[in-house]
Amino acid sequence: MAGWWFFTSERRPLVDLLCMLYGLSSWLAITGLWMELPLLVHALPEGWALSASLSLAIQLGNVGPLLYGLGRYFWTRVCTGPRALSVANHVQLCIGLAACVVLVCGWKVTAFVLGRETSLVLLIAAFALSIVDCTSSVVYLPFVGRFREVYMTSYLVGEGLGGVVPSLAALAQGLDEPECVNETATYRNEGVNDSADSQERVVTVLRVGATNFEPEVFFDVLLLLVVLSYVAFVLLDNFKSFETEWQEEFRQQVTRHRHVISATREAVHLNALPVGKENEWETWRQYPEAPLTQNDAKVFFKHSSSTQRYYIVLLAIQTWASLLTFGFLPAIQSYSCLPYGPRALHLSVTLCGVAYPVACALAMFVALRRLRHIWAQTLLGTLGASYITLTAATSPNSPFVDTDAGAFLVVFCWVCTFLLLSYAKTMVTLILTGHGENALFWVGACTQLGALVGSLVPYVLVNLGVFVERDHCALYN
Structure with a gap:
């Protein structure tokens, strides 16, 4: 019966659909x-080093959850509660829309930074998108958490679809194998203009394979995903x-404070608001929901010592798996796959994008929640x-390089690793x-901590x- 989760009477399919669409924008920069x-x-001028630069730019987006976390701690009443969560969502999604528009219009624009030509517009747009990615862990999850638990899986599927749709677009875009061609280059002796002193040499150069459509079309797809996500959020937040x-607890919380608002408004109308309560009323007028107090914020850890250890182990696994899948491995992907050819990189990138939603879908049918199972998945993923x-470390003379078996093995390893670690997460x-x-x-915070640390090391x-x-025009095996 677990496979018929979508058709049970315990849930509303429309809410499932909206939660899926809402999750589409959660990892746009990474997936x-x-x-x-x-x-x-x-x-672009960075070449192979682009993966490390892009990974670092993406992880700098952790400034988003950092500011949000500081706000929750120092301005608890203002930065917690449903209204604050809604505002944070609006800000994030507007940033995502702007970043996608910039990508469509100017991803090729470069500038010299510290004497080095840099893909400045692309990196800035990646940073902006990463603010959405990074903050989604601490904003999107709690927002979906206000709904009943059955909808969390739908959100996670949508989060994964945010990788599947770009993956399918990338597969449709295609990438032909590059060719090594001979070209004639003319060299002149320095300071001599006479053509008799020039020399011609035949050099072998790499000609990049053709694609079915330009990157601008691909970035339009990302823009569409953000629009769909924004529409879904507005509907979930306002209907x-x-x-x-x-969740019953959340409903009672909101109902309780709606009564407070009603009583306070009536008191104001009757000019009966107690002296000294004007500021409190102003706060309730702007933030009428139930913010967490600092004591409430610690309730997650108010358990027995054995339960605390269990939670800490789970969060440690989340941190480690995120370090690998969102930080370290993507940053070295070009060095790991390109020795086997651009097609190996293309397949590993696109298929890894599919691995995450497959893991989420698999969780609907086979839920291995025992800690030893999660440990086993994490260990295999680490191997x-x-x-x-x-x-990556042995590039350009990687194991089994210039062989079909080597290319297959590296792509297979990438996909299985992401599948195992994504399922564990x-x-x-x-x-x-x-x-x-x-x-x-805390799940979101650990996710971002792991991703940040994982991107700094390879950079x-x-x-x-x-x-x-x-x-690529030389043989290494």
């Missing part, structure tokens, strides 16, 4: 923009008929990540969904020259 990496590395699908790191999220908004906030290694590009 959306990243799909164009195989094309961008050949079109009163959906209040029947709220796969180790082989991926080996292929999904299980952690589903387990902690029933423990309130604050539990989901440093790339700039230290640890990873080496290969000449």
Whole structure:
């Protein structure tokens, strides 16, 4: 019966659909923009190092959840509660819309920064999109958490579809194998203008394969996903008929404070508001919901020591899996896959984008919630990540390079690693969904912490020259 989750009487299909659409914009920079990496590395001045620069720009978006977290701690009444959550969603989605428009119009624009030509517009747009990505972990999850637990899986499926749709677009875009062609280049002796002193040489150059459509069309797809997500959020946030699908605790909280608002308004109308309560009334007028107090914010950890350890282990797994899938591995993807050819990179990027929603869908049918199962998935995923790191560290002479078996193995390893770690993250999220908004906030915070740390390490290694590009027109095996 688990497979018929969508058709049960316990849920409303329209809310399921809107939760899916809402999740489309949650990881656009990582699972959306990243799909164009195989094309961008050949079109922009950074070359292979673009993956590390792009990964760092994306993780700088952690300034979003950092500011949000500080606001929750220092301005609890203002920065918690449904109204604050709604405002945060509007800000995020507007930033996402603006970033996608900038990508469509100016992704090719470069500028010299510190004496080096840089894809400035692309990196700025990636940073803006990453604010949406990073903050979604601490804003989107709690927003969906106000609805009944059955809708969390729908949101996670939508979150995954935010990677599937760009993946399908990237597959439709296609990428022909590059060709090594001979061209004649003319060299002149310095300071001599006489053509007799010039020399002609035949050089082998790489000619990049053709695509079915330009990156601008792909970025239009990302823009459409943000629009759909925004529309879904507005409907979920404003349609009163959906209040029947709220968590019982959240419904009681809102109902209680609506009574407070009504009583306060009546007191104001009768000029009976107690002296000294004017500021309190002004706060209720602007933020009439029930914000968390600082004591409420700690309720997630008010359990027995064994339960606390269980939660800490789950959050540690979430951090480690996010470090690998959102930070470290994407940053070295070009060095891991390009030694086997652009098609290997293209397939690994697009299929890894599909792996996350597949993991979410699998969680609907096979929910392995026992800790030992989650540990096993994380361990196997870590072993796969180790082989991926080996292929990047040994570039250009990676294992089984210039063989079909080597290309198949590296793509297979990438897909399996992302599938295992994504499933583990999904299980952690589903387990902690029933423990309130604050539990989901910590899931999001750990996700972003792992992603940030994971992107910093390879960025440093790339700039230290640890990873080496290969000449595609040379044989290494």
